[in-house]
Amino acid sequence: MPVNDDVFAALGNPARREVLGILLEGPRAAGEIAERFDMRRPSLSEHLRVLREAGLVREERQGRNRVYSLEAAPLQEVSDWLSPYEHFWRGKLANLRDLLDEEDL
Amino acid sequence: MPVNDDVFAALGNPARREVLGILLEGPRAAGEIAERFDMRRPSLSEHLRVLREAGLVREERQGRNRVYSLEAAPLQEVSDWLSPYEHFWRGKLANLRDLLDEEDL
DNA sequence: TTGACATGTAGGTAAATGCCTACGTATGTT
DNA sequence: AACATACGTAGGCATTTACCTACATGTCAA
Numbered sequence: 680m681p682v683n684d685d686v687f688a689a690l691g692n693p694a695r696r697e698v699l700g701i702l703l704e705g706p707r708a709a710g711e712i713a714e715r716f717d718m719r720r721p722s723l724s725e726h727l728r729v730l731r732e733a734g735l736v737r738e739e740r741q742g743r744n745r746v747y748s749l750e751a752a753p754l755q756e757v758s759d760w761l762s763p764y765e766h767f768w769r770g771k772l773a774n775l776r777d778l779l780d781e782e783d784l
Numbered sequence: 785m786p787v788n789d790d791v792f793a794a795l796g797n798p799a800r801r802e803v804l805g806i807l808l809e810g811p812r813a814a815g816e817i818a819e820r821f822d823m824r825r826p827s828l829s830e831h832l833r834v835l836r837e838a839g840l841v842r843e844e845r846q847g848r849n850r851v852y853s854l855e856a857a858p859l860q861e862v863s864d865w866l867s868p869y870e871h872f873w874r875g876k877l878a879n880l881r882d883l884l885d886e887e888d889l
Numbered sequence: 890t891t892g893a894c895a896t897g898t899a900g901g902t903a904a905a906t907g908c909c910t911a912c913g914t915a916t917g918t919t
Numbered sequence: 920a921a922c923a924t925a926c927g928t929a930g931g932c933a934t935t936t937a938c939c940t941a942c943a944t945g946t947c948a949a
Contacts, residue, residue: 890949891948891949892947892948892949893946893947893948893949894945894946894947894948895944895945895946895947896943896944896945896946897942897943897944897945898941898942898943898944899940899941899942899943900939900940900941900942901938901939901940901941902937902938902939903936903937903938903939904935904936904937904938905934905935905936905937906933906934906935906936907932907933907934907935908931908932908933908934909930909931909932909933910929910930910931911928911929911930911931912927912928912929912930913926913927913928913929914925914926914927914928915924915925915926915927916923916924916925916926917922917923917924917925918921918922918923918924919920919921919922919923
C-alpha cells in the first residue's frame with residue numbers, strides 16, 4: 680500500500696484543512712470559500728489546486744463560478760495509515776508498551 | 785479542540801512517517817533508525833527533532849545512545865480530525881469514486 | 890458588444906524545508 | 920589521559936512553499 684504523499688502534504692497546511700472543513704458543509708464556489716479566509720483569492724486558488732491534485736476536492740464549472748466539493752476517499756488512506764498506531768493510544772497500552780520496550784532490548 | 789498544526793506538518797514528510805513506522809516495531813537508537821535511510825545522519829537527526837517537537841516521539845538517553853520511542857497520543861488528534869469525513873467515504877454521501885472503490889472489493 | 894464579475898495564471902519575493910559537510914559534546918573504552 | 924563512538928548543532932545551499940500584485944480568460948447582463 681503506497682501511501683499517497685500528496686494527500687499528507689496537502690493536509691500539512693492549516694488553511695487547506697480548513698477548506699476541507701468548509702466543504703463538509705456542502706459544495707461551495709471558490710469565492711465563497713475565499714471569503715472565509717484572511718488571504719487574497721489567488722493564494723486560496725493555489726491551495727485549491729493543491730487539494731485538487733491530491734484528489735481531495737472536485738471542481739465543477741457552473742457558469743462563471745467554480746464549485747468545489749469534497750472528495751473524501753483519499754482520506755481513507757490516512758485513516759488506514761493511522762490504524763496500526765491506534766492501539767498505542769487506546770486503553771492503557773501506553774504502560775504496556777513500556778514493558779514491551781524492555782523486552783525488546 | 786484546536787488541531788495541532790505541528791503534528792500534521794510532521795506527518796507531511798514521508799521520511800518522518802517512515803520513522804514512526806520503524807518505531808512501531810519498538811524503541812530504536814537514533815543510529816539504528818538512520819541506518820534504514822538513504823540519508824546522512826544529521827538530516828535524520830533533524831527529522832527526529834521535528835517529530836519530538838510534535839510530541840510524536842520521546843527521546844531517552846541511554847549512555848551514549850539516544851533511544852527514541854513512539855508517542856502515539858498526538859495521532860489521536862489526527863484520527864479525531866478525520867472522523868467527520870469518515871461517513872463521506874463510507875455512508876450514503878459517498879461519491880462515485882467511492883462506489884467504484886467498493887465494487888473493486 | 891461593452892462592461893462587470895468570478896476565478897485561474899504569471900511572476901516576484903521572503904521564509905521555510907530538506908539536504909549536505911564540518912564541528913561540538915557527551916559517553917564509553919583502553 | 921587519549922581515543923573511539925553516538926549523536927546533536929552550526930551553517931551553507933538549492934528547492935519548495937505561501938503569500939502577494941498584476942493580468943488573462945471566460946461568463947453573464949445590459
